[in-house]
Amino acid sequence: MSKRVFVSGASKGIGLAVAHRFLAEGFDVAVNASTEASLEQVRLTYPQFKVYRADMSQKSEVEELAKWLNQDFGPLDVLVNNVGRFLPGSVHSESDEAFEMMMHTNVFSNYYLTKRVLPAMMERQSGTIFNLCSIASIMAYANGGAYSISKHALLGFSKVLREEMKPHGIRVVSVLPGATLTASWEGVDLPAERFMPAEDIASIIWDTYKLSSRTVVEEILLRPMLGDI
Template identity: 55%
Template sequence: MSVVLVTGASRGIGRAIVERFAGEGATVVACARGREGLDALQAALPAVDCRACDMRDAAAVDALARDVLARHGAVDLLVNNAGAFRPGGIASEDDDALLDMLQANLFGAYRLTRRLLPGMIERRSGMVLNVCSTASIAAYPNGGSYSIAKHALYGFSRNLREEMKPHGVRVVALLPGATLTASWDGVPLPPERMMPAEDVAAMAWTAWTMSARTVVEDIVMRPQLGDIGESDFAGSPA
């Protein structure tokens, strides 16, 4: 049975991926920071191995990798999903915004991947799936440090894919547009304007089930009506 490790897994896209893979019979390890969210996940899916870890904390990431390998022996699929969004433009955001966004969206993914790659390389199999964003390939006025960090995560994915080709390890970049999760709490938009997280999870599952001879390199998904932009807020309360 495959072992799948999903970061940022107690809500939203990460949780939808956990539900999908657990439902398909995989052994799933899920991490997040908050105990409450993990307890709710554990109650809903008792077979999932739920672990507290802040992906911004290097020592915690090392401990997660060590403990998961000790308990499960191997990780076949790593889903680097944990991330955070902080709105702002480059000219107006705080000086610490870039480091904050890189820590939340890149550094932990980079570190955890490096801890798990040796086993994948040794077995000549495995997959790393990075949850990037359409902000990884689009420039927009209020992209700010979030968009910079997501571009970096996409660059990490592309470089790792090239490096892993001779080792049989596949690297997938998943680039969702607006997806209905708590990230959008308080934003006055109808749910129909966003994709369901289950659709994003379905694409992750499809990429995973391809033969080892195939890698789905980039998965770009958008709401059917397109990216959310200024016109969506015309008429909204200021």
């Protein structure tokens, strides 16, 4: 029987590259996004994917997504907590709503979903969870604002989960990429060569997954060749 992976926020960008890679490696793949329009495109390109519309900034929609995963898709071998949104800003001037949106989308979403799919992994004493953190999880920078705060929190979540899951045979991996060429960077006037390709993030996630269950790569830090942008 094929193994199962769920990748959140995977209609494009890093999430889609990861989903594509696991499909190529023979996995059953499920993905979600918040809009029907972006999922429609995924259905056309990847008819093999199971897709679900859920706005993960809303707790009730994460709960429905978790039910669908547990009941219709089946217990996960791999969970990739990829969903995230980036709005530049500064604490002194950004809106409370921007802060709340990023905390809900980048942190609460992953906390709520992970909790709800963990029991099936714990029962089987196996599973791998990847959390898409960021260089912004370990560095404060100008215009990072609420995004950087949310990514620091996500790394905290990931470290806590790693400790908790040690006796349960579940590997927890924090992935911290720097600038990666995706729609998040739309409008930025820099050559594509200045960014990492999303496929490289997918490759390192796959290579990490493939190691024996006796080994956990706890953190993966990746930067563009010329450094941060």
